[in-house]
Amino acid sequence: MAYNQEPLAETPVIKFNGQDYNSLLDRCLSTGLPFEDETFPAEISSIGLQLVQGKNLSSLRWMRPKDILEGKSEPHFILEGASRFDIQQGKAGDCWFLAALGSLTQNLQQLQKILMDQSFSHQYAGIFRFRFWQCGQWVEVVVDDRLPVLNKECLFVHPRKNNQEFWPCLLEKAYAKFHGSYVNLHYGFLPDALVDLTGGVVTSINPNSIPSDLVMMVKTAVKTGSLMACGTLADPTGEARRMENGLVTQHAYTVTGAERIQYGRGWEDLIRLWNPWGHTEWIGRWSDRSPEWQKIRSQHKRLLYKDKEDGEFWMSCQDFQDNFFCLYICNQCPISLNHRNMPHERWSQMMFKNRATPGNTAEGPLRDMQYIFSVPESMEHDNVITSFNVMPQNLKAKGEFPLTFEVFKVDPQFQPFWKRLPSTFFSQFRNAIEGVVFKTKRNLTKYFSLNPGTYVVVISAYREEVEFLLRILLKMPDGDRNLDSNLNLTPLKASLPESDSQESIFHKYSQQGLYIDATQLQNLLNQEFLKGTSGDTFSLDECRSIVALMDLNTNGRLEEEEFARLWGRLVNCQSVFQIIQKRSGVFLGLDLWKAMTDTDFLAGTSISNELLDLMILRYSDNSGRVSFPSLVCFLLRLEAMAKTFQNLSKDGIGLYLTKMEWMNLVMYN
Incomplete structure (x- = not known):
C-alpha cells in the first residue's frame, strides 16, 4: 500500500552504465588521451541504419569539435549564455526533444542542472556529462565529443552559422545514448522530453477548448518558470512537410511568449513560437514581414518586432488555435492557467516507485497493486492528478503504454481495509471514476474532479514486469495564500522562543x-x-x-x-x-x-x-x-x-x- 512506502526523497545521482565522470576524466588527463566512449561507440550502431539509408557512408566521419572547425576558430561549450538560437535541428526527427530543450533555455536555473559547468578549455579531455530525470531520480550520462559528420556537416544538431557553441550537439548525443541510439530519437512525444529535462508534471491543453484568456495563460506560465511547447497535426504521409503558410506538419514548436497589443481601434492577442529547425517560419498574419507591424504603435514594434531568419515568429492567437492541436505546459507542480487563482494554488504530492508484475487474469484485482489516498476538502475541477512514468527498458511494445490503472471511490464500509481492499470491494463497485487522460510512450497522466473521500488507485501490468513511478497530486485548500507561503492546516509556530529556556x-x-x-x-x-x-x-x-x-x-x-x-x-x-x-x-x-x-x-x-x-x-x-x-x-x-x-x-x-x-x-x- 502507498502509506507503507516512504515517499521518494532527494536521491543520489545515478551513473548511467556505471560510468563515473570524475574517474574517467582523471584517467584521460593522466594519460593525455582524449576520452573514447566504448559504451556508445563511434559506429553506425549508435546512429541506426534508418537515419543513414541512401547516404554515402564512406564519407561518414566521427569528429571532435576542434577538428570540425578545422582550426578556423576555437570551439566553445557555451558562449555568452545558452539560448534556443544555439540549436539547429539535423537529420533526426527529434523536434519533440529540441522544442522542449528550447523552452528549457528560458529557465536558466533548470538548464544549469542539465548542463553543469563544462568547457573546451579548462581540463578538456574530450569527455562531457549531462543529466536527465528518470522515474524519480537524476541520471548522469557521460559521452565523448566525437560527433557524426557527413560531407563535412554534422549529421544531427549542429552549431548555427558563425556560432561555435557545441552544447546542443553534445546534449543531443547524451540523450541519444540515454535512449540507445539516435534513431530512437526519430519521432517521439513532447511530454516525454519535458519530463526528462525537469522531472516536472505535464499539463495537456487543447488550444480550441481554452475557455479564457490565452495570452494571460501563457504569461502566467512564463512567470512560474514553466516549460511550454506545442505541436501541429500529422501529415497523411507521416512525414514532416512545410505547408504553404510556413508551418511544418507533425512538428514540435517552443512557445516563447505572448502579448496583447493595441491594433487599430481594438486589441490583438499574439503568441510567439520558435521552430527547432532554426528557420522556416510562419508567413501569415504577424509574421516577420507582414504588413500588420506597420499599423501598431512604435514602442510595441520596437519591443516585439524583429526580422530575422532564426526560426522565431509571432502569430495571432486565433491562427495558433487553428493550426496547433495541443499545448503542453510542464512545471514542478501542476498549474491552472487561470490568472485569477493560479498563483495561490497549493498541491500535496505523494511519490511511489515500484514494480508491477502481470499475473493470471483469473486472479483479477487480487493481483493488482493498490494505492489509497484521501481528498480532504471539496475543491474546484481537476483537483487530483495521477501521473505515471515508466523505465525505458519496459517499452518493448511500440506505441503501447505498458500499464493500465483505474481509480475507485472507497465506500466507508471498506475503509478499515487500509492495507489491501478485499475482492468483495471490486465485485460490488465495478465502476471506475472517469477522468481526462493523455498518454505517451513513457508517461501517462490523468486528471480527476473528485469530491472529498477515500479513493484507491489500482494498477496492472499488461504483459511484462514494469518498473514505474506513481505520483498522486492533490490540490489543497487555503487558496488565498501566495505561492511562497506554507499551507499550515495546523498553525504551528515556526520555532520556539529563543529567549525562553x-x-x-x-x-x-x-x-x-x-x-x-x-x-x-x-x-x-x-x-x-x-x-x-x-x-x-x-x-x-x-x-x-x-x-x-x-x-x-x-x-x-x-x-x-x-x-x-x-x-x-x-x-x-x-x-x-x-x-x-x-x-x-x-x-x-x-x-x-x-x-x-x-x-x-x-x-x-x-x-x-x-x-x-x-x-x-x-x-x-x-x-x-x-x-x-x-x-x-x-x-x-x-x-x-x-x-x-x-x-x-x-x-x-x-x-x-x-x-x-x-x-x-x-x-x-
Whole structure:
C-alpha cells in the first residue's frame, strides 16, 4: 500500500552504465588521451541504419569539435549564455526533444542542472556529462565529443552559422545514448522530453477548448518558470512537410511568449513560437514581414518586432488555435492557467516507485497493486492528478503504454481495509471514476474532479514486469495564500522562543514552580507551540494522556525533570511535523510511517503494517489529515508502550501480566 512506502526523497545521482565522470576524466588527463566512449561507440550502431539509408557512408566521419572547425576558430561549450538560437535541428526527427530543450533555455536555473559547468578549455579531455530525470531520480550520462559528420556537416544538431557553441550537439548525443541510439530519437512525444529535462508534471491543453484568456495563460506560465511547447497535426504521409503558410506538419514548436497589443481601434492577442529547425517560419498574419507591424504603435514594434531568419515568429492567437492541436505546459507542480487563482494554488504530492508484475487474469484485482489516498476538502475541477512514468527498458511494445490503472471511490464500509481492499470491494463497485487522460510512450497522466473521500488507485501490468513511478497530486485548500507561503492546516509556530529556556517556560505555567498538571500543560502547549487559538489545538483529554505517558512518578502531574524530558520530545515532534508538512503542504495519515522513522526518540522502534493501519485510523480525521496534537500523542504513546514492553518482557518476545498489572497499564498509560 502507498502509506507503507516512504515517499521518494532527494536521491543520489545515478551513473548511467556505471560510468563515473570524475574517474574517467582523471584517467584521460593522466594519460593525455582524449576520452573514447566504448559504451556508445563511434559506429553506425549508435546512429541506426534508418537515419543513414541512401547516404554515402564512406564519407561518414566521427569528429571532435576542434577538428570540425578545422582550426578556423576555437570551439566553445557555451558562449555568452545558452539560448534556443544555439540549436539547429539535423537529420533526426527529434523536434519533440529540441522544442522542449528550447523552452528549457528560458529557465536558466533548470538548464544549469542539465548542463553543469563544462568547457573546451579548462581540463578538456574530450569527455562531457549531462543529466536527465528518470522515474524519480537524476541520471548522469557521460559521452565523448566525437560527433557524426557527413560531407563535412554534422549529421544531427549542429552549431548555427558563425556560432561555435557545441552544447546542443553534445546534449543531443547524451540523450541519444540515454535512449540507445539516435534513431530512437526519430519521432517521439513532447511530454516525454519535458519530463526528462525537469522531472516536472505535464499539463495537456487543447488550444480550441481554452475557455479564457490565452495570452494571460501563457504569461502566467512564463512567470512560474514553466516549460511550454506545442505541436501541429500529422501529415497523411507521416512525414514532416512545410505547408504553404510556413508551418511544418507533425512538428514540435517552443512557445516563447505572448502579448496583447493595441491594433487599430481594438486589441490583438499574439503568441510567439520558435521552430527547432532554426528557420522556416510562419508567413501569415504577424509574421516577420507582414504588413500588420506597420499599423501598431512604435514602442510595441520596437519591443516585439524583429526580422530575422532564426526560426522565431509571432502569430495571432486565433491562427495558433487553428493550426496547433495541443499545448503542453510542464512545471514542478501542476498549474491552472487561470490568472485569477493560479498563483495561490497549493498541491500535496505523494511519490511511489515500484514494480508491477502481470499475473493470471483469473486472479483479477487480487493481483493488482493498490494505492489509497484521501481528498480532504471539496475543491474546484481537476483537483487530483495521477501521473505515471515508466523505465525505458519496459517499452518493448511500440506505441503501447505498458500499464493500465483505474481509480475507485472507497465506500466507508471498506475503509478499515487500509492495507489491501478485499475482492468483495471490486465485485460490488465495478465502476471506475472517469477522468481526462493523455498518454505517451513513457508517461501517462490523468486528471480527476473528485469530491472529498477515500479513493484507491489500482494498477496492472499488461504483459511484462514494469518498473514505474506513481505520483498522486492533490490540490489543497487555503487558496488565498501566495505561492511562497506554507499551507499550515495546523498553525504551528515556526520555532520556539529563543529567549525562553525550558526552565523559564516550566515556571511560567507551573503551580508555584513545583509541577504542571493537565490543564496547565494544555495552556502551555497551545500558547508556546501553536499560532493563536484557531485551528487544531491540544484538548484537555490529549493533555491528560500526555501527562500519564510522561508521569514516571505516577502522581498525575509532571515535575520539572519529567517536563524537561517531555520538552525535548515536543521539539523533536515539531521538527518532524514541519519537515513533512512543508514538503506536501499537509500532514496525512499516510505520513505516520515517515514520521515514526524520522523521530529521534523512536530509534530502533518498529511496528507491523497491520498496527500502522490501525494507527492511521486512530490518529487521522475523516479526510485523512493528522494534526500536530494527534502526532504528538501517537509518537509519545508509541515510545511509552515500546519501552514498557521492553521493561516487562524477560525474553524480548512476550510477557506475562497479572490482571491488575494489565488493568493498571492500559487504563492509566
